Amino acid sequence: MPEIAYINNNFIPLEKAFIPINDRGYLFADGIYEVIVTRNGKPFLIKEHLERLQRSADGIILEMPASLPELSEIIETGIRKAGFTETMVYVQITRGIEPRRHNYSAKLRANLTMTFRPHPEYDPQLAQGVSIITVPEIRWSRCDIKSISLLPNIMMKQRAVESGCQEALFVTEEGLIHEGTAGNIFFIKNKTLYTPQADQYILNGITRSYILQQAAIHGIKQIERECTLQETLKADEVFITSSTVDLLPVVKIDDSTIANGHPGPFSKVIKNFFP
Numbered sequence: 001m002p003e004i005a006y007i008n009n010n011f012i013p014l015e016k017a018f019i020p021i022n023d024r025g026y027l028f029a030d031g032i033y034e035v036i037v038t039r040n041g042k043p044f045l046i047k048e049h050l051e052r053l054q055r056s057a058d059g060i061i062l063e064m065p066a067s068l069p070e071l072s073e074i075i076e077t078g079i080r081k082a083g084f085t086e087t088m089v090y091v092q093i094t095r096g097i098e099p100r101r102h103n104y105s106a107k108l109r110a111n112l113t114m115t116f117r118p119h120p121e122y123d124p125q126l127a128q129g130v131s132i133i134t135v136p137e138i139r140w141s142r143c144d145i146k147s148i149s150l151l152p153n154i155m156m157k158q159r160a161v162e163s164g165c166q167e168a169l170f171v172t173e174e175g176l177i178h179e180g181t182a183g184n185i186f187f188i189k190n191k192t193l194y195t196p197q198a199d200q201y202i203l204n205g206i207t208r209s210y211i212l213q214q215a216a217i218h219g220i221k222q223i224e225r226e227c228t229l230q231e232t233l234k235a236d237e238v239f240i241t242s243s244t245v246d247l248l249p250v251v252k253i254d255d256s257t258i259a260n261g262h263p264g265p266f267s268k269v270i271k272n273f274f275p
């Protein structure tokens with residue numbers, strides 16, 4: 001099956017899809033995005049993802065080039081056309097195309113593109129737990145916007161990978177944990193689920209919200225508040241969540257082993273919340 005792209009209102013083979021050099025996404029990372037994966041062939045939590053896309057657009061004062069039902073329709077069509085067992089859909093909206101200057105024309109039309117690629121099967125090795133590193137929080141104070149400006153995230157993710165680790169966790173000078181470069185952080189202490197509150201310093205993950213909702217249904221006590229690195233290191237369980245990984249147990253942070261160094265029971269229970 002070929003990977004496909006949606007560009008200029010058409011589905012075409014991915015390798016034939018090109019962006020004009022004056023696209024403000026290319027020039028300034030002036031845009032927003034979503035990553036949606038399918039489960040059992042259906043886009044999982046698509047409504048929530050598209051609503052967040054709208055919030056991101058509002059956050060950067062960008063007029064969406066299509067309505068949410070139209071976007072939903074394009075995504076469903078792309079998934080059908082691609083024909084993969086499970087698909088990873090990448091949706092990007094940039095402010096539009098015009099010669100480079102920092103400010104933009106009021107009438108600029110946003111540029112919508114998507115890619116449809118196979119969603120790789122979950123690597124069972126990851127279920128054994130991963131190691132992560134901590135890195136200084138060097139990002140801006142609107143991390144709630146899912147912006148394509150991701151330089152700090154990619155630099156820190158690269159640092160993690162080069163240290164043989166799976167993720168990098170942003171930690172403030174005051175010792176507060178925020179989130180990973182591409183996922184939210186949770187820990188369990190005394191059977192209670194903790195995660196940093198969804199403010200402007202983290203992206204409020206769709207997976208994060210889903211887990212909190214499911215945990216409530218299953219009677220798991222949960223607390224959203226400022227969380228310190230010190231208490232995370234002493235937690236019974238730690239995990240990272242995102243649309244592409246669901247839940248990734250963390251068994252080591254820098255040089256500290258979490259609990260007995262193996263994923264705990266809550267991580268397994270919560271992983272089973274996913275269809």
Ligand code: PLP
Nearest residue numbers: 182183184203205206207242243
């Ligand atoms: N935080 C950041 C910085 C991310 O990039 C992501 C996902 O890409 C997440 C959190 C998790 O978000 P979601 O669960 O919606 O995939």
